[in-house]
Amino acid sequence: xxxxxxxxxxxxxxxxxxxxxxxxxxxxxxxxxxxxxxxxxxxxxxxxxxxxxxxxxxxxxxxxxxxxxxxxxxxxxxxxxxxxxxxxxxxxxxxxxxxxxxxxxxxxxxxxxxxxxxxxxxxxxxxxxxxxxxxxxxxxxxxxxxxxxxxxxxxxxxxxxxxxxxxxxxxxxxxxxxxxxxxxxxxxxxxxxxxxxxxxxxxxxxxxxxxxxxxxxxxxxxxxxxxxxxxxxxxxxxxxxxxxxxxxxxxxxxx
Numbered sequence: 001x002x003x004x005x006x007x008x009x010x011x012x013x014x015x016x017x018x019x020x021x022x023x024x025x026x027x028x029x030x031x032x033x034x035x036x037x038x039x040x041x042x043x044x045x046x047x048x049x050x051x052x053x054x055x056x057x058x059x060x061x062x063x064x065x066x067x068x069x070x071x072x073x074x075x076x077x078x079x080x081x082x083x084x085x086x087x088x089x090x091x092x093x094x095x096x097x098x099x100x101x102x103x104x105x106x107x108x109x110x111x112x113x114x115x116x117x118x119x120x121x122x123x124x125x126x127x128x129x130x131x132x133x134x135x136x137x138x139x140x141x142x143x144x145x146x147x148x149x150x151x152x153x154x155x156x157x158x159x160x161x162x163x164x165x166x167x168x169x170x171x172x173x174x175x176x177x178x179x180x181x182x183x184x185x186x187x188x189x190x191x192x193x194x195x196x197x198x199x200x201x202x203x204x205x206x207x208x209x210x211x212x213x214x215x216x217x218x219x220x221x222x223x224x225x226x227x228x229x230x231x232x233x234x235x236x237x238x239x240x241x242x243x244x245x246x247x248x249x250x251x252x253x254x255x
Contacts, residue, residue, distance in 0.1 A: 024178050027178040027181050028176060028177040028178060029177070030139070031176055032174070034173030034174070036194065036196070045194065046195075052192070059184060060180050064224060067222045070221065072251070074222065075219065075224070075251075076253055076255060077252055078224060079105070081229050082110065082131070084110065084113065088117050088229045091234075091238060095124070103128075103129050103167065104127070104129065105131035107132060111157060115160065118160075118161055119161060122161055125254070128163060129165060131168070131169055131171065132170070135171045137172060138176070139174055143178075150168060150183060166189065169191050193226035194224045195223050195226065199231040212244075215227075
């Protein structure tokens with residue numbers, strides 16, 4: 001992963017003039033709604049994520065890590081931040097206490113309304129990722145709209161926080177080959193996930209025991225965990241989940 005991100009740095013981000021010259025209209029824009037079936041391969045990885053990595057990895061997509069060394073297992077912890085529900089500061093407290101680096105995918109509204117949290121994420125060594133300017137389905141955007149959704153937020157974060165983003169996550173997990181190609185041209189790796197569960201409904205949170213069992217039973221080498229920071233339950237079980245991962249030999253890897 002580090003090698004991949006090193007080859008697609010923020011320094012490679014194109015200017016508005018340069019990217020406007022790229023022709024993306026001929027690239028397939030069929031919407032792919034990302035989701036995972038229950039089948040797993042011999043390494044315990046979701047088959048859908050493994051197949052997607054093979055198909056879309058060259059386009060800059062990241063669905064699951066390719067590491068199969070069971071002596072050096074790794075995973076990535078990511079959070080989506082569509083709006084603030086009062087738990088992110090506590091999540092950051094937990095990550096700091098556990099010495100864990102995570103990825104927070106943010107929108108423009110989130111960054112504008114919560115600058116102190118964005119600054120804390122950056123200062124404490126986390127990765128801030130591009131979750132688009134206004135959270136649309138990217139395959140439904142025109143080429144110009146697609147570029148603006150990524151580029152405008154990139155420039156805002158750079159201007160307000162002196163931070164260059166280099167990973168992005170498409171809203172709702174909806175992408176296309178055009179979306180992947182555009183993001184890659186703008187210097188981004190598109191990060192999807194190999195584990196997620198229904199944790200985002202703030203008014204209907206899962207039981208803590210259920211959530212802990214669900215999250216820990218989904219562990220696999222190269223896992224990309226998607227958790228939502230609006231979840232009270234995720235915040236409650238996160239310390240124990242981190243302990244479980246480490247006790248079972250997983251290294252929580254920065255992006």
